Amino acid sequence: MPGFRPADRFNAAECEWVLARDDGFRSQYCGADDSGAVVSMRLILLIIGLLMACGPAPAASTVQPGRVLVPSVFTSDDGLPRSGVNAVVQSHDGYLWVGTFGGLARFDGQAFTVFKSLPAGGPDPEHGRQASPPSDRILALYEDDRARLWIGTQDAGLSVFEQGAFRHLSMCGGTCQVSSILQGKDGTVWFTGTSGIYRLLPDARVPAMFRPQSLGAAGYDYLAEDSNGRVYMGGHGGLVVMAGRGLRAIPLPGGSRKVRILKSDGEALLVGTEHRLYRYRPADGTWIPLGVELPGYATRDADGRWWVSRGTWSLMRESDSGEWEDVRELDGVGITALSHDDEGNLWIGTASKGLLRLRTPLFRQMSVSQLGTAEAGRAVIDDGQGGLWFGLSCGALRQWRGDGSMQTFPIQLGVGNDCVSSLLLDDAGALWVGTASGALARIKDGELMLIAIWPGAQSVNVWQDEDGRYLASVWRSTYVLDIDAEGRLAGKRAIEALEGMRLSNVQASARGGSWFIGDQGVLRMVGDEVVERWTPREGLSSRFARTLYEDGANGTLWVGTYGGGLNRIRNGRVNRYTSSNGLSDDTVSCILADDRGRLWLGGNLGVTLLTQPGRAAGTVESVGFGTSDGLVPSEVNGGNSSSCLRDASGRLWFSLVGGFAVVDPEDARDVQPATLRPHIERVVASGDEQDVNDATLTLRSFARNLQIHYTAINLSRPSETRFRFRLSGFDRDWVEAGKNRSILYPTIPWGEHLFEVQARTAGGPWSPVPAQLRIVQPQPWYLRPWIWTLSSLMGLLVLVGSTRLEKGPRAAARAT
Numbered sequence: 107m108p109g110f111r112p113a114d115r116f117n118a119a120e121c122e123w124v125l126a127r128d129d130g131f132r133s134q135y136c137g138a139d140d141s142g143a144v145v146s147m148r149l150i151l152l153i154i155g156l157l158m159a160c161g162p163a164p165a166a167s168t169v170q171p172g173r174v175l176v177p178s179v180f181t182s183d184d185g186l187p188r189s190g191v192n193a194v195v196q197s198h199d200g201y202l203w204v205g206t207f208g209g210l211a212r213f214d215g216q217a218f219t220v221f222k223s224l225p226a227g228g229p230d231p232e233h234g235r236q237a238s239p240p241s242d243r244i245l246a247l248y249e250d251d252r253a254r255l256w257i258g259t260q261d262a263g264l265s266v267f268e269q270g271a272f273r274h275l276s277m278c279g280g281t282c283q284v285s286s287i288l289q290g291k292d293g294t295v296w297f298t299g300t301s302g303i304y305r306l307l308p309d310a311r312v313p314a315m316f317r318p319q320s321l322g323a324a325g326y327d328y329l330a331e332d333s334n335g336r337v338y339m340g341g342h343g344g345l346v347v348m349a350g351r352g353l354r355a356i357p358l359p360g361g362s363r364k365v366r367i368l369k370s371d372g373e374a375l376l377v378g379t380e381h382r383l384y385r386y387r388p389a390d391g392t393w394i395p396l397g398v399e400l401p402g403y404a405t406r407d408a409d410g411r412w413w414v415s416r417g418t419w420s421l422m423r424e425s426d427s428g429e430w431e432d433v434r435e436l437d438g439v440g441i442t443a444l445s446h447d448d449e450g451n452l453w454i455g456t457a458s459k460g461l462l463r464l465r466t467p468l469f470r471q472m473s474v475s476q477l478g479t480a481e482a483g484r485a486v487i488d489d490g491q492g493g494l495w496f497g498l499s500c501g502a503l504r505q506w507r508g509d510g511s512m513q514t515f516p517i518q519l520g521v522g523n524d525c526v527s528s529l530l531l532d533d534a535g536a537l538w539v540g541t542a543s544g545a546l547a548r549i550k551d552g553e554l555m556l557i558a559i560w561p562g563a564q565s566v567n568v569w570q571d572e573d574g575r576y577l578a579s580v581w582r583s584t585y586v587l588d589i590d591a592e593g594r595l596a597g598k599r600a601i602e603a604l605e606g607m608r609l610s611n612v613q614a615s616a617r618g619g620s621w622f623i624g625d626q627g628v629l630r631m632v633g634d635e636v637v638e639r640w641t642p643r644e645g646l647s648s649r650f651a652r653t654l655y656e657d658g659a660n661g662t663l664w665v666g667t668y669g670g671g672l673n674r675i676r677n678g679r680v681n682r683y684t685s686s687n688g689l690s691d692d693t694v695s696c697i698l699a700d701d702r703g704r705l706w707l708g709g710n711l712g713v714t715l716l717t718q719p720g721r722a723a724g725t726v727e728s729v730g731f732g733t734s735d736g737l738v739p740s741e742v743n744g745g746n747s748s749s750c751l752r753d754a755s756g757r758l759w760f761s762l763v764g765g766f767a768v769v770d771p772e773d774a775r776d777v778q779p780a781t782l783r784p785h786i787e788r789v790v791a792s793g794d795e796q797d798v799n800d801a802t803l804t805l806r807s808f809a810r811n812l813q814i815h816y817t818a819i820n821l822s823r824p825s826e827t828r829f830r831f832r833l834s835g836f837d838r839d840w841v842e843a844g845k846n847r848s849i850l851y852p853t854i855p856w857g858e859h860l861f862e863v864q865a866r867t868a869g870g871p872w873s874p875v876p877a878q879l880r881i882v883q884p885q886p887w888y889l890r891p892w893i894w895t896l897s898s899l900m901g902l903l904v905l906v907g908s909t910r911l912e913k914g915p916r917a918a919a920r921a922t
Contacts (some may be wrong), residue, residue: 467736666694695744779870
C-alpha cells in the first residue's frame with residue numbers, strides 16, 4: 107500500500123469510509139498527519155499489476171474512434187410478405203419496392219403495402235379494382251424514365267405497374283423467368299431470362315424477342331449500358347455486347363467463363379466473374395482487378411462508392427482511397443440483393459433474415475474494446491497535450507493521448523472507488539476528479555491527492571470559475587474551496603444563494619460573472635450576488651435546467667432542460683422549442699456550437715442538430731441522429747459538468763450511456779431536415795374502397811364515413827414523420843395530425859372540396875407541395891336550390907289557384 111495519508115481534517119469515520127480497510131490500515135493511514143492525502147499513480151499501477159499476479163501492466167495500445175454500423179431489420183413481422191428478398195428498387199415517387207417469393211411489397215419507411223397475385227390478375231378484395239402481379243415469385247424490379255415499374259417473375263414472365271394498376275404482357279407465353287431489366291439511352295427497354303432476350307421499343311406496348319444474328323440468346327441474366335450507349339449482357343454465357351443486329355463476345359480475364367455482376371461504372375463497367383471483381387474499360391479493353399474475390403451482388407451508394415458482397419455471406423465497401431473494407435457487421439446474413447435510395451440508405455436483401463437498412467454513420471465511437479469496459483461515459487475533457495481524459499461510471503479513468511495510445515489510471519485505492527462523475531483540467535494543468543460517491547481528488551505530476559470527501563453524498567461536480575476559484579457541487583450545496591499553496595484543502599465555504607439548488611453546470615458569462623445551471627433554473631452571479639434569474643416564473647419551460655450556451659455575438663441564451671426542451675432567451679423574451687414545434691428531443695443535456703454557427707444538442711434520444719438557430723422563431727428546424735447514425739446506444743448522459751466537449755480540433759464529443767461518441771461537423775456540412783413527399787394511398791367511403799388514381803373522388807349521394815389514408819416517404823427516420831391536413835369547406839385551417847396516418851369524416855358537405863395533406867420530419871419544413879384529392883359530393887337533384895325554388899313557386903301557384911277557385915263559388919252564392 108503506498109503512502110496514502112489523509113489529513114487530520116478528515117475524521118476517522120470519513121477515512122474508514124474511504125479506505126474500507128482493516129484496523130492495521132486505519133491505524134497506519136488515518137492518523138493525525140496533515141501532510142495531505144497523496145497517492146503515487148505509478149505505485150498504484152504497480153500494485154494493480156502485483157494483485158493481478160501478471161507482472162507489469164500491459165502496454166497501452168493505439169486506438170482511434172471507429173464507425174459502428176447497426177442495420178435496421180424488417181421481416182415478415184413488420185409486414186414484409188416473406189423474409190427472403192430478391193430485388194429492391196426505389197421509384198421516382200420515393201417508395202421502396204421489394205420483390206420476394208411471397209409477393210411484391212411497397213414500403214414508405216413505416217409500413218409495407220403487399221400486392222399478392224390472384225387468378226388471372228383478378229380484382230383484389232383488399233385493394234378494390236386494383237389488379238395484381240402475375241406471380242408472387244418476384245425476381246427483378248426496374249423503373250424506367252416514364253415512371254413505369256417493370257416486374258420480372260420466376261414463373262409468369264413480365265408485368266408493369268403504371269397509373270396505379272398492373273398490366274400483364276404477353277411475353278414468352280407468360281410462363282418464363284425474367285432475370286434482368288434495363289432501359290437504354292434510346293428509350294428501348296431490354297429484358298433477359300430463360301427464354302432469351304426481349305426488347306420493348308419506345309412506342310410499343312408489348313416486348314418482342316430479339317433474335318441476334320450471332321451467338322445464342324440464352325444464358326444472360328445481367329444487363330448494363332456503357333457511357334456510349336452500348337448494351338452489354340452477362341451470365342452463364344459470359345460477357346457480350348450488342349453489335350448491330352448481333353452479339354459480340356468479350357473474353358473474360360483470368361480464365362473466367364461466367365458473369366455474376368454487371369454494372370455501369372462511369373466510363374467503365376463493373377464486372378464480377380465467378381472468381382473475382384474487375385473494372386472493365388471498353389475504350390481500350392483493359393481489365394483492372396479490384397481485389398474482391400467471389401463477387402455476388404453490387405450497388406453504388408450516394409457518395410459514389412461501391413458495396414460488393416463476396417458470395418452471399420460477407421460484404422465489402424469501397425473506401426475514399428479506393429481500398430476495400432470488410433463490413434463485419436453483416437457477415438453471415440445471406441445477401442441476395444443490394445440497392446440504395448435517395449436518402450443515403452443502403453438496402454440489403456437477404457435469403458431468410460429479411461430486408462436490412464444500413465447508413466454510413468456520421469458519428470464515430472470509442473468502443474468497448476477500445477476503452478476496455480462497457481461502462482457508461484460520464485465526463486470528457488482535453489488533457490492539454492493534444493489528447494483527452496475520459497471518465498467512466500465505475501470504469502476508472504482513461505487518458506487518450508495525442509499519439510493515439512490509451513492509458514488506464516486506476517483511482518479506487520486513492521478515493522475508495524473508480525466511479526467518475528466529473529473532470530476538470532485547471533489553469534495549472536492539474537486534473538481534478540469528482541466521483542459518484544462524494545470524493546474529490548486531484549492528479550498532479552502523476553500523483554493522486556484526495557482533496558475532500560462528503561460521506562454518504564452522491565456525485566461531486568467540480569469547476570474553476572473566471573476568477574480562478576474552485577467550486578464543488580455536492581447534492582444541494584455548492585462550495586468555494588480554499589486551496590493552499592501545496593494544493594491541499596484549507597477550508598470550504600457554502601454559497602448561500604445556491605443552497606437547495608442541485609447544480610448541473612457552471613459557465614462563464616459574457617455579461618460578467620458566471621451562469622449557474624440546475625434544478626432551480628438558471629442564475630447569473632457576480633461574486634456571491636445573483637444579478638439575473640431565469641425560472642418558469644420568468645418564462646423558462648422547466649425548472650430542470652441542464653445546460654446553457656451563450657451566443658456572445660447577439661446576446662442570445664440557449665437553455666436546455668430535462669423534459670422541457672430548449673429555450674431561447676433574446677431581449678428578455680423566451681421562446682420554447684419542444685417536439686411539438688420542431689425539436690427532435692425534449693431533453694437537452696448539453697449544447698455545443700460548431701464553426702458554422704450550428705448547435706448540437708445531446709439528449710435522451712441521441713444528438714439533435716439545429717441547422718439554422720439564428721432563424722428560429724415560432725418553430726425551429728432540427729435534424730435528429732440516433733442509432734443508425736452511429737450512436738450506439740443513442741442516449742447522451744448529462745446532469746454533470748463535463749459530459750460533452752468541443753475539443754481543440756473542433757470535433758464534438760458526447761458521453762453516452764455506453765462509451766463516447768464523436769462527430770466532425772465538417773462531415774455534416776450540408777445536413778438539412780428532409781423534405782418529405784406525402785401521398786394519399788387509400789380512400790374508403792361507406793365501407794367501400796374508392797378509386798382515386800386520378801386524384802378525384804366522386805361520392806354517391808348521402809355517402810357517410812369517408813376515411814382517407816395518407817402517408818409520406820421517410821425511409822430514414824419514419825418515426826419522426828408528422829402530418830397536417832385540411833378539407834376546404836369543412837376545416838377552417840390546417841389540422842395537426844401528429845403521427846396519425848388517416849382521418850375519418852362522418853359526413854361531407856354537398857359540393858366540391860379539396861383535401862390536402864402535408865408532412866414533415868421532426869424539425870423539418872412542411873412539404874411545399876401537398877398531396878391533394880378533389881372530392882365531389884353531388885347534391886340529389888331534388889335537394890338542389892332551383893328545385894326548391896320551382897317547388898315553392900308551384901306550391902304558391904297551387905295555393906293561389908285553389909284560393910281563386912274557392913272564392914269563385916262564394917261570390918256566386920252572394921250574387922244569388
